[in-house]
Amino acid sequence: xxxxxxxxxxxxxxxxxxxxLSLSENITLSYHNRLCKVCKFWxxxxxxxxxxxxxxxxxxxxxxxxxxxxxHIKSKVKQMRSH
Amino acid sequence: MLFGFAVxxxxxxxxxxxxxxxxxxxxxxxxxxxxxxxxxxxxxxKVLRNKIIDHYxxxxxxxxxxxxELDYSVYFDQSEMWQMDKMPGDWLxxxxxxxxxxxxxxxxxxxxxIDHLKEMPAAVIKLKYMDEVKSGEICKLxxxxxxxYWVIVHRAKLKLRDCMEKMLPRL
Numbered sequence: 001x002x003x004x005x006x007x008x009x010x011x012x013x014x015x016x017x018x019x020x021l022s023l024s025e026n027i028t029l030s031y032h033n034r035l036c037k038v039c040k041f042w043x044x045x046x047x048x049x050x051x052x053x054x055x056x057x058x059x060x061x062x063x064x065x066x067x068x069x070x071x072h073i074k075s076k077v078k079q080m081r082s083h
Numbered sequence: 084m085l086f087g088f089a090v091x092x093x094x095x096x097x098x099x100x101x102x103x104x105x106x107x108x109x110x111x112x113x114x115x116x117x118x119x120x121x122x123x124x125x126x127x128x129k130v131l132r133n134k135i136i137d138h139y140x141x142x143x144x145x146x147x148x149x150x151x152e153l154d155y156s157v158y159f160d161q162s163e164m165w166q167m168d169k170m171p172g173d174w175l176x177x178x179x180x181x182x183x184x185x186x187x188x189x190x191x192x193x194x195x196x197i198d199h200l201k202e203m204p205a206a207v208i209k210l211k212y213m214d215e216v217k218s219g220e221i222c223k224l225x226x227x228x229x230x231x232y233w234v235i236v237h238r239a240k241l242k243l244r245d246c247m248e249k250m251l252p253r254l
Contacts, residue, residue, distance in 0.1 A: 005159075005162065005163030005164065006159060006164050006165050007155065007158070007163035007164075011233070014236055014240050018218060019218065038165055038170050041172065041173050042171045044175055045174075045244050045247070045248075046244060048180070049243050052193050053208065053211075054212060069086075069100065072100075
């Protein structure tokens, strides 16, 4: 009998990808995902996200400081050092 | 570069400027600890990273159980089954990761979704995957319990997946 809720199934799915599950957790999750199509979709999509996060993602770059902002920080640092 | 790194980690330009400023002050105060001038860049990044982790730690301290439960109720009902409007659809079947165009599209969508995460889950995801810090070490750095760590990662993945489903056009 499937005793796992969808919330717990998604939690186990996350834990599985990060550090693995015990044998009983693995069996319980597999059983739930065989019965619950929606959680199976979630599991597959979550693994795709892991794939990108683990190897293929780049840190979103942001704009560099403008010259004015650089000067502002320099003057603030000078002020802080003089105190 | 320091500023870009700080913004990408804090998602707050004002805070990032303050942290960069504090980093330079700290660097001047502890300049004697720098053994070689060639290591200046990595040393500054290390100082900044510690400042950012201090900021994450204060965020983690403000987290409470109520917020966590509220977040879950968006996705699951009282019996812990999916809310109707959050049920995952089968969009993955319409993409082929081996195709360059699909790969790029999925990747850029995920990057955008990471940018939409709130600060704390974004911090944990970035520490975990971009800085490759192990989960036990993240718990120590942020002074959070292992169960809180798992809740944060779980919520982040729920949000990322949901965001991708909303943003990806069906092919």
